[in-house]
Amino acid sequence: MDESGPSVRPEEDGAPSGRAVRIQDVARLADVSTATVSRALASPERVSPEARARVFEAIARTGYVPNPAARSLRSQKTYMVLVVLPDLSNTFFSKIxxxxxxxxxEAGYGMIISDLDGSPEKEAHFAAFTAAGRVDGAILLNGHLFGQSRDGEGTPAKTGIPLVALCEAIPSADIPQIEIDNRAAANRMTQYLASLGHRSIAYVSGPPNNILERERFLGYQEGLKASGLPFDPALVIPGDYTIASGVMAGQDLVTRSRRPTAVFCTSxxxxxxxxxTLLSAGLRVPGDISVAGFDDIEFAAVAEPALTTVRQPRRELGQTAASVLVDLLQGRPSPKRILLETELVLRDSVAPPQNMEKAPAKSTRTSAIKPT
Amino acid sequence: MDESGPSVRPEEDGAPSGRAVRIQDVARLADVSTATVSRALASPERVSPEARARVFEAIARTGYVPNPAARSLRSQKTYMVLVVLPDLSNTFFSKIxxxxxxxxxEAGYGMIISDLDGSPEKEAHFAAFTAAGRVDGAILLNGHLFGQSRDGEGTPAKTGIPLVALCEAIPSADIPQIEIDNRAAANRMTQYLASLGHRSIAYVSGPPNNILERERFLGYQEGLKASGLPFDPALVIPGDYTIASGVMAGQDLVTRSRRPTAVFCTSxxxxxxxxxTLLSAGLRVPGDISVAGFDDIEFAAVAEPALTTVRQPRRELGQTAASVLVDLLQGRPSPKRILLETELVLRDSVAPPQNMEKAPAKSTRTSAIKPT
DNA sequence: TGCCACTATGTAATCGATTACATCAGAACT
DNA sequence: AGTTCTGATGTAATCGATTACATAGTGGCA
Structure with a gap:
């Protein structure tokens, strides 16, 4: 443990060697009790200015940092928040x-990330982890509660801590939901495409049970309707938000004899x-087919052609969810649902359909990098 | 999870209500002492098969999960690892x-992420966090120790826990380094470009103090030398690994009267x-200028044209670093340095220079998506 | 002056696991 | 048979902070 030598004083008062500084050490140095030290830290107004000063002085000299395990054991708080997400390696999540x-x-909480990766064991682990009180709260980006399917089947595991749903709403759960209006955004993009003259607008979907997908799909259908276009199931191509599924969808399109003039991809x-895939097959974008996306990830602006898409305020979504959770953790009230604004970002991958426009294949680039 | 029988009794003997299950509860139910329960979990071979069975049965029935704070307080272990990285929103890190x-x-450790974001306060916070024993070990992706600059200046903060450097080596620190051979990889790419006939190969650098950058730059110079090409400082364009800096570098190139025929970007x-930027300016890639990258992120394969690059085994890098750290945490020896293999990924953004090849502008696409 | 209210502080119980040490039964050895 | 060893288990100390409760001191007020 310690070197007990003659001129021991391994740390006259500082930290340099050996064992960590305990609250006892600080108390002794400040000539107060441990209770006073604890109070000086937690509620400074409850100790006299003199004692407070001595305590802070002692803390500074010793470099004392409270032992989180001890604190947590007694106070039943961990100052840790769990962030549950389906796939850490997805670009979309990083900014969030x-x-x-x-x-x-800012609020003094740490963040533990759990990448579920579609693994039930992992999910069970983190459910237990949460139930064990290892975190004070959680932000769920995976669209369902622990122990429950996305459809709200099954009994949600009792967590006993504040939860917030982010991006993928969890309608069956009575917790704050932070999201964008996916339906309105998809509607808007669809109407935009229609307004350019596209009459045959394909839709590349997200995974079937996904609530984002359901909302966006509704928005797409509404957009068609509002534009006086019929809904054609043949124009719905399955996808799962990944690059690979986009490639597959492209291969599907390429082989069709009658192709849509625009494709709205939901990521x-x-x-x-x-x-x-379209370009590789010799088709021109947007010359032959216009392509629109959703999210506005970093690469959208530098894609070739630059991608027309729906911008989600990703950082702000993350910040908002965290703020709401912190409010809950600190006993403040919080709104049940927050919708953040999206924005249509018009770039070069969308243009009026060829047959309506007599212009040559060379697309009219409206901007080099960031039009907005 | 399961449907419990007709008589619900969600937890007949589990947490009767409200409060969490304690080791005491399990011990009572299994008719053993708390010590035996603890041992059954930590070292099963030290308890008799019968007792062990009763304990596990009791654990299953109660849904007991050890209180991590209590465990941590006593055993001085947190089963948490800190991952320090400079920028969480960078795609490169997500797979890692x-x-x-x-x-x-797999090893039973949780992961806490600290995104330093270039903020000294954050860094100080996490240094204290670490010093406070809140994690058992740390993986550093930021190229320097706490309290030290990248150049090894300053006294590294005493952490007292195992550390591992990942990707960005920390030469001055006596800790395991997991990385790729950046120099060899850059050398190889440079020689590859030269072997196609390029005589004027530009280099878009990373940030100046970055050790990756230094290594890659050396590799670039060595590659030139090995190919009998002179090093021309005018062909070195500053960058910082971001998309934006690539755009800037492109703008620089576009305005030049004498342009290189190939550009090696270090990300x-x-x-x-x-x-x-080149395409927007009407130049053809690889027709007029070949472009090579570094990393092989997901988007490289679907860039237009598909990007020739150096593949880093990102997932494996992460796994290896974690394995090494876990070894250290569990007292096993570990190698001082591990170099993982990179791979040259040849796609469509690189071709022989135009003046050497009489072929038309239409580039020869060797593959649609993934050639390798 | 005597009593109350209030503030500042100290004492010690407490959180829930791990683990050093003690105990005991039975096997193995002499 | 007596001694030692081994393996299984229990008892209780321990980790370091928080906090309920107790106590001392101070000023106000009748």
Whole structure:
């Protein structure tokens, strides 16, 4: 443990060697009790200015940092928040995570990430983890509660801690939902495409049980209707938000004899994969087919052609979710649902359909990088 | 999870209500002492098969999960690992993180992420966090120790826990380094470009103090030398690995009167941004200028044209770093340095220079998506 | 002056697991 | 048979902070 020598004083008062500084050490140095030290930290107004000063002085000299395990054991708080997401390696989440982290950090909370990766064991693990009180709250990006399917089947595991749903709403759960209006956004994009003259607008979907997908699909149908266009099931191509599924969708399109003039992909990844496939097959984008995406990830602006898409305020989504959770953790009230604004980002991958426009194949690039 | 029988009794003997199950509850139910329960969990071979069976049965029935704070307080272990990285929203890190998380999860460790974001306060916070024993170990992706600059200046903060450097080596630190051979990889790519006939190969750098950058730059110079090409400082264009800096580099190139025939970008992000700018300016890639990247992020394969690059085994890098750290945490020896293999991924953004090849502008696409 | 209210502080119980040490039964060895 | 060893288990100390409760001191007010 310690070197007990003659001139021991391994740390006259500082930290340099050996064992960590305990609250006892600080108390002794400040000539107060441990209770006073604890109070000076937690509620400074409850100790006299003199004692407070001595305590802070002692803390500074020793470099004392409270032992979180001890604190947590007694106070039943961990100052940790769990962020549950389906796939950490998905670009879409990284900016959101950053927004979350920023806000949590400001509020003094740490962030534990759980990448479920579709694994039930992992999910069970983190459910237990949560139930074990290892975190004070959680932000769920995976569209369902622990122990429940996306459809709200099954009994949600009792967590006993505040939860917030982010991006993928969990309608069956009575927790705050932070999201965008997916339906309105999809509607808007669809109407935009129609307004350019497209009469045959394909839709590349997300995974079937996904609530984002359901909303966006509704929006797409509404958009068609509002534009006086019929809904054609043959124009719905299955996808799952990944680049690979975009590539597949593109291959599907390429082989069709009657092709739509525009494709609305419900993620930028799919749009980029799809575009790539179309271009490889010798089709022109947007000359032969216009392609629109969803999310506005970093690469959308530098895709070739630059991708027309729906911008989600990703960082802000993360920040908002974190703020709401912190409010809950600290006993403040919070709204049940927050919708953040999206924005149509018009770039070069969408143009009026060829047969309506007599212009040559060379697309009219409206901007080099960021039009908005 | 399961449908419990007709008589619900969600937890006949589990947490009767409200409060969490304690080791005491399990012990009572299994008719053993708490010590035996603890041992059954930590070292099953030290308890008799019968007792062990009763304990596990009781655990299953109660849904007991050890209180981590209590465990941590006593055993001085947190089963948490800190991952320090400079920018969470960078695509490059996400797959690495996933690799780390996978391996840590298998070994029973949780992952706390700290996104330093270039903020000294954040860094100080996490240094204290670490010093406070809140994690058992850390994986550093930011190229320097706490309290130290990238150049090894300053006294590294005493953490007292195992550390591992990942991707960005920390030469001054005596900790395991997991990385790729950046120099060899850059050398190889440079020689590859030269072997196609390129005599004027530009280099878009990373940030100046970055050790990756230094290594890659050396590799570039060595590659030139090995190919009998002179090094021309005018062909070195500053960058910082971001898309935006790639765009800037592209703008620089576009305005030059004498342009290189090939550009080696030290990140895919820059390569994609740069390509975009060249294309927008009416240049052809690889017709007029070949562009190569580094990293092989997901988007490289679907960029237009598909990007020739150096593949880093990102997931494996993460897994390896996590494995090494877990070894250290569990007292096993570990190698000081691990170099993982990279791979040259040949796609469509690189071709022989125009003046050497009489073929038309239409580039010969060797593959649609993934040639390798 | 005597009593109350209030503030500042100290004492010690407490959180829930791990683990050093003690105990005991039975096997193995002399 | 007596001694030692081994393996299985229980008892209770321990980790370091928080906090309920107790106590001392101070000022106000009748």
């Amino acid at each position: 995570l950053r927004g979350i982290e920023e806000r949590l950090f 930028d990844e799919m749009a980029i994969g799809l575009t790539r | 993180l996933r690799g780390i998380e996978e391996r840590l999860f 895919d992000e820059m390569a994609i941004g740069l390509t975009r």
